[in-house]
Amino acid sequence: MKEVVKCLVALAISFFYCQVSLGQKKVNDWPRIYAEQHFHITEVMVTDVASPPVAARIYAYVNLAAYRVLQESGVEFRNGDLLAQSNIHEQSAPLSLQRIDSPEFAAIYAMLLVGEKIMPSGYLLKEKQKVWQTWGLKSKTINKKNQDTHLQFAQAVADQVLSIAKKDGYLQLTALTRYTPKEGPGYWYPTPPAYMAAIEPEWKTMKTFFLENLSEYDPAPMAPFDLQPGSSFERQMTEVYERVKNLSEEERLIANFWDCNPFKVEFAGHMAIGVKKISPGGHWMGITGIAAQKAGLPFAETAYLHTLVGMALHDAFVSCWKAKYDTHRIRPETVINQTLDETWKPILQTPPFPEYTSGHSVVSSAASSLLTSYFGDGFGFIDSSEVYFGLPEREFTSFNQASEEAAISRLYGGIHFRDAIENGVAQGKKIGKSIWEKVGK
Secondary structure (H helix, E strand, O other), X not given: OHHHXXXXXHHHHHXXXXXXXXXXXXXXXXXXXXXXXXXXXXXXXXXXOOXXXXXXXXXXXXXXXXXXXHHHOOOOOOOOOOOOOOOOHHHOOOOOOOXXXXXXXXXXXXXXXXXXXXOOOHHHHHHHHHHHHHHHHHOOXXXXXXXXXXXXXXXXXXXXXXXXXXXXXXXXXXXXXXXXOOOOOOEOOXXXXXXXXXXXXXXXXXXXXXXXXXXXXXXXXXXXXXXXXXXXXXXXXXXXXXXXXXXOHHHXXXXXXXXXXXXXXXXXXXXXEEOOOOOHHHHHHHHHHHHHHXXXXXXXXHHHHHHHHXXXXXXXXXXXXXXXXXXXXXXXXHXXXXXXXXXXXXXXXXXXXXXXXXXXXXXXXXXXXXXXXXXXXXXXXXXXXXXXXXXXXXXXXXXXXXXXXXHHHHHHOOOOOHHHHHHHHHHHHHHHXXXXXHHOO
């Protein structure tokens, strides 16, 4: 299975990058260049099958490296110091580095350096680093005389960011007690076809960037497990069961567009094939890049926005995963097969972790809240984030419209109950609002 997956990914990446090149830098072209280089991080995550919360953590740190390079270079940001109100402010002390001519070049190089060290297959970025150096020289962004100064500047910042990452609790996760599904009705249990073990059950122990008391962001209580006709849970279970059987073509398209399940597995005879997909956080990072390019943001603001969204996604996943492993709630597929119809299947593959709350609902609402606060309501865009994965573009009139669609897609897909979606949306909005109140002006 692993070799088949690697071949499929290599072919897809090769096809994509035959069509995309750095080209020559143009006026206001930095947002596009940032997005292209940032996508190298995503493609490595896809290769590694990074879980949604792990992917968000990676996005936070690689973008933080770019932001810190600019900050160390004396660049000013529209909303001021992003880290001033963060939980890592004291760990981001000034480095007093030698001045450089192109903070932009060094920022992207630092992003690639952190990506190399923070991901299992990060070594794949070494070649991208070489390509970036070559482009820097050819585009005259840097020259032979100052190249080493830029590389050393980027390395110093990358080392600081990696030092911060080592203290966030991630390295300690493997030493924590192994998760065992709770016994009894209403509790989550591994689902077909792969019956994977629960993903990141102790993620709630991770340090956050902005949230201070996770309990303040706990969602409203879920409907109790109750199969009696007319109970809230029974009505929601029936809704999922009936809705999936009667989906329109548009609803199917929506469900697949927002699938973003990095754990999808398909079987061909006795061979299991992993189908590579972007993570939910990766989808919203893609939207962030699309918005930055449409708005023609300068490089500094592009980096700022990616860093803000990346850090917020991380915090939102920590909050959501706390809810998931506080509640251990059963998935629709399991209870429907047990009580209504043993042949029923959702149109999306059920992810390997408890149901409540919906991760898409939480992180999409948090991200859209911040993007709306930054750009204003009514910022329309064409979302091409999933084209790389074979899905068509979708047009949205606002970030909120996109996040609402992402949330309801989980009902269409048959993998979430309505209260996990609606309460997840409220949870995400609260997180986004709280973060913006700290960093926004």
